[in-house]
Amino acid sequence: MANLARNFFIGLSNNDFLNKSARKFGTRFGAERFVAGTVFDAIVPVIRELNQKQISCTMDHLGEFVTDRNEAVHAKEKIIAMLRQIKEEHLDCHISIKLTQLGLDIEESFCIENVEQILDVAHACDIFVNIDMEKYIHYEKTLEILKSLRKSYTNVGTVIQTYLLDAEKDLSGLEDVRLRIVKGAYKEDSTVAYSSKEDIDKNFLMIAKKRLLGKAFTSIATHDHRIIQELKEFIEEHHISKDRFEFQMLYGFRVDMQHQLVKEGFRFCTYIPFGEDWFGYFMRRLAERPQNLNLLMKDVFYT
Numbered sequence: 001m002a003n004l005a006r007n008f009f010i011g012l013s014n015n016d017f018l019n020k021s022a023r024k025f026g027t028r029f030g031a032e033r034f035v036a037g038t039v040f041d042a043i044v045p046v047i048r049e050l051n052q053k054q055i056s057c058t059m060d061h062l063g064e065f066v067t068d069r070n071e072a073v074h075a076k077e078k079i080i081a082m083l084r085q086i087k088e089e090h091l092d093c094h095i096s097i098k099l100t101q102l103g104l105d106i107e108e109s110f111c112i113e114n115v116e117q118i119l120d121v122a123h124a125c126d127i128f129v130n131i132d133m134e135k136y137i138h139y140e141k142t143l144e145i146l147k148s149l150r151k152s153y154t155n156v157g158t159v160i161q162t163y164l165l166d167a168e169k170d171l172s173g174l175e176d177v178r179l180r181i182v183k184g185a186y187k188e189d190s191t192v193a194y195s196s197k198e199d200i201d202k203n204f205l206m207i208a209k210k211r212l213l214g215k216a217f218t219s220i221a222t223h224d225h226r227i228i229q230e231l232k233e234f235i236e237e238h239h240i241s242k243d244r245f246e247f248q249m250l251y252g253f254r255v256d257m258q259h260q261l262v263k264e265g266f267r268f269c270t271y272i273p274f275g276e277d278w279f280g281y282f283m284r285r286l287a288e289r290p291q292n293l294n295l296l297m298k299d300v301f302y303t
């Protein structure tokens with residue numbers, strides 16, 4: 001049943017017609033619980049409030065699988081404007097980008113040019129840029145582009161998805177790179193990804209521990225309290241300094257736990273998605289946790 005629901009919502013997340021139609025309306029169907037808004041100006045007070053609570057943020061201007069050049073250029077311009085505003089408003093905030101939003105499916109060199117322009121501005125503003133990891137068909141290309149960008153830029157990193165069979169192998173060569181560790185949000189074939197929660201969690205813990213013992217900064221991105229607890233014990237046991245890693249969670253998820261981790265003295269970063277392209281993101285959140293649907297139903301019927 002859980003698998004059926006997951007496949008249903010993942011199917012909706014990939015539906016081009018629904019994604020395009022949803023743009024015409026603001027966030028709907030309770031998506032505003034997980035998507036902070038459609039324009040950056042409206043999100044600035046949200047970031048400020050989180051910063052005041054010692055929570056830093058990473059901003060995702062939503063959009064992916066872009067096939068139109070103008071749309072990719074428009075996305076790049078919006079991201080650059082956001083970087084300048086983050087700097088001007090002194091926000092404690094970095095950004096997360098997706099290569100398919102910046103033209104990876106159109107032409108690789110065009111996408112790289114867009115990313116380089118973003119990285120130039122980010123570098124001038126002293127802001128870190130994280131390249132989100134998307135579906136497996138883009139995985140190897142994303143790592144290749146990241147490694148090539150790292151020859152000129154130090155302010156860029158990416159994500160390792162621990163559902164991938166090759167995740168541990170691919171850590172090598174990324175020892176100096178700031179990485180976010182996640183379980184993985186897409187539906188992948190069993191030839192490339194683990195499907196059981198047990199295997200994915202085991203791989204997450206192994207990879208996170210390996211990174212915590214390494215030299216580069218690591219973002220541990222999960223809402224899984226069991227994983228967080230085991231890593232907290234590991235961190236204490238190995239006397240790992242709290243400035244070498246952070247916990248990350250998505251906006252609107254386990255807010256009490258976000259605050260509790262800050263209270264315990266851990267660095268914490270909230271991933272804030274915003275923009276008109278909210279539909280695919282929202283459907284993936286419903287796919288990974290059908291209980292999110294229950295929360296939304298409660299909002300609809302009890303508020």
Ligand code: FAD
Nearest residue numbers: 132133159182183184185221222223224248249250254271
């Ligand atoms: P799950 O396996 O979903 O949950 C584990 C357990 O935690 C559940 O069984 C439940 O007991 C508890 N739990 C989880 N959520 C809740 C909740 N809301 N309330 C109460 N209990 C809960 N994926 C990508 O593929 N690419 C990316 O670039 C990417 N970036 C991400 C960035 C951040 C900051 C985060 C947090 C996730 C990102 N993801 C990304 C998504 C990620 O891959 C997972 O799909 C998503 O985080 C769900 O997995 P989980 O680790 O939270 O644990």
